[in-house]
Amino acid sequence: MEKLVIYCKSYINDIQRLHKLKDSIIRFNTDNIPFIVSVPREDIKTFKNEFKTGVTIIEDESIHTKNESGWLNQQIVKSNFWKLGLCENYVCIDSDSEFIKEFTIKDFMYDENTPYTVMHEQHELFCWLASRPNLLPFNPKNSFKQDRKIVMDIFNRDGRYYDFGPTPVIWSSRVWRDLHEKYLEPNELEFIDLLDHSPSELTWYGESLLAFDSIPIYPTEPLFKVYHYKQQFDEDNKNGITDKILSENYLGKVIQSNWS
Secondary structure, three states: OOEEEEEEEEHHHHHHHHHHHHHHHHEEEEOOOOOOEEEOOOHHHHHHHOOOOOOOOEEEEEEEOOOHHHHHHHHHHHHHHHHHHHHEEEEEOOOOOOEOOOOOOOEEOOOOOOOOOEEEHHHHHHHHOOOOOOOOOHHHHHHHHHHHHHHHHHOOOOOOOOOOOOOOEEEHOOOOOHHHHHHHOOOOHHHHHHHOOOOOHHHHHHHHHHHHHHOOOOEOOOEEEOOOHHHHHHHHHHEEEEOOOOOOOOOOOEEEHHHH
């Protein structure tokens, strides 16, 4: 079993984005951390023909066999990857991500057994949004707190409201296993029931970690610069924010393909 792998859930429409991600991993992956991608069974032949080296392609159905559609199925598959027993920890990354600097296992792991936890209060984004009050038709900070409180209440937790994303994030199999054994099984629930209650696998992971103390918590800010809104991306382009500048604080970036 590997201590750490990089894992991406993909599908046929993401092939070009995945090529860019894979190329960046090959270029910057100093410690040769294994890269695993899962895709729907109907796409497996295409992906294996497209990606001959640098990545291991597996079927989504080896992780989860039910037939939920779209975003819901994606969350379930990503959150159940640990059940394959391939690794103790995994960097869960999306196809629209790209590394921009060299990285090692130490960027993701505090020590041999303990991953860092992406855990913060989203101050940077909220500050940016506060200076653009007409960008959204709702109060993003209030919406953020309301969404988090749904899961916090399940575990009877008060206190600060944390964001446990965005991706890429580092997940420990021990956290997911504790959620499964200490909450889902005793309450005769499946993970889809949790997503019906609150549709954020990131929040369920983080709040489970706080509830069950599965691993020591060593928090880290987001690993990648994530452009949540096109205006953010356009402003950085206008201001000459290059990959070299971003790499002072981030391992990579996430940009929607239709913006670039």
